[in-house]
Amino acid sequence: MRIIDAHVHLYPPEVGPDPAGWAVAQGEPHWAELCTRRRRDGRPVQTFPTAEQLLRQMDGEQVEKAVLLGWYWEKPATCAWQNRFFADCRKAHPDRFAIFATFHPAAGAAAVRDEIRWARDAGFCGLGELSPHSQHCPVDDPVLAMALELAGEFGLPVNLHVSDPQGKKYPGRAETPLDDFRRLARPFRRTTFILAHWGGGLALLETNPDVRNDLANVVYDTAASPLVCDAQIWRKALDVVPMEKVMFGSDYPLVLYPKTESEPGWRGVLAEIDRAGLSAAEKTQLLAGNAARLLGL
Numbered sequence: 001m002r003i004i005d006a007h008v009h010l011y012p013p014e015v016g017p018d019p020a021g022w023a024v025a026q027g028e029p030h031w032a033e034l035c036t037r038r039r040r041d042g043r044p045v046q047t048f049p050t051a052e053q054l055l056r057q058m059d060g061e062q063v064e065k066a067v068l069l070g071w072y073w074e075k076p077a078t079c080a081w082q083n084r085f086f087a088d089c090r091k092a093h094p095d096r097f098a099i100f101a102t103f104h105p106a107a108g109a110a111a112v113r114d115e116i117r118w119a120r121d122a123g124f125c126g127l128g129e130l131s132p133h134s135q136h137c138p139v140d141d142p143v144l145a146m147a148l149e150l151a152g153e154f155g156l157p158v159n160l161h162v163s164d165p166q167g168k169k170y171p172g173r174a175e176t177p178l179d180d181f182r183r184l185a186r187p188f189r190r191t192t193f194i195l196a197h198w199g200g201g202l203a204l205l206e207t208n209p210d211v212r213n214d215l216a217n218v219v220y221d222t223a224a225s226p227l228v229c230d231a232q233i234w235r236k237a238l239d240v241v242p243m244e245k246v247m248f249g250s251d252y253p254l255v256l257y258p259k260t261e262s263e264p265g266w267r268g269v270l271a272e273i274d275r276a277g278l279s280a281a282e283k284t285q286l287l288a289g290n291a292a293r294l295l296g297l
């Protein structure tokens with residue numbers, strides 16, 4: 001079966017040898033707190049593979065394409081740096097990588113507009129992963145609003161990080177009130193929003209007609225699902241959310257089963273999906289069809 005992972009993180013090779021030191025030098029403490037964390041047993045929450053290592057692992061586990069998502073950096077310069085790196089990744093492997101551009105509203109309206117225009121022309125197919133809550137930016141920020149409007153005009157879906165308000169507390173966790181995403185999505189009807197991590201549980205509230213109406217231009221990805229939900233989520237969510245609104249994403253290179261695995265990868269989560277009782281049509285759409293359609297892959 002064809003597999004497109006719609007939520008993959010990748011960093012330039014200079015980050016890998018000493019991610020925490022890199023973050024200090026770069027002035028990105030929030031990323032360091034989240035991504036260089038260790039679990040209680042001392043093992044890191046994630047690894048830092050290079051593009052070549054990622055491709056080799058995709059080959060080994062039959063993942064056809066990875067959608068590379070930027071990070072919600074605290075500095076505009078780090079956003080621009082990662083975007084340039086992604087443009088090079090796509091140039092080198094246009095058949096394997098699709099790319100999303102990131103930005104920080106603090107760069108100002110003109111710079112953000114220029115960066116999004118540049119990204120569209122450079123073949124990016126979306127924006128994100130953004131997190132206004134982690135980027136210290138109000139959800140009604142005027143530069144953010146301009147960017148979301150422009151994303152709709154350019155046909156670039158916007159991936160937003162959402163934490164489940166009921167979820168585990170961990171160092172660096174940002175609170176992301178679910179109502180904020182209704183407020184974000186409602187005014188920008190031309191823009192498609194991808195709410196990461198099952199929308200922090202918002203997906204399961206789509207039985208409420210008012211919520212469903214507010215979220216008409218919202219789809220969900222399943223990033224880090226095994227870390228935030230038990231295996232019932234696949235069937236339950238697809239009973240509530242129309243099947244064309246859910247895209248498979250892993251949050252690679254996060255380790256998804258830290259109790260039993262110490263490396264990132266897809267085998268465990270794909271096996272979990274296999275056991276979830278989805279129809280062949282649901283699996284086809286979830287694992288590749290929806291991403292291919294929504295991102296024009």
Ligand SMILES: [Zn+2]
Nearest residue numbers: 129161162196
């Ligand atoms: Zn996220």
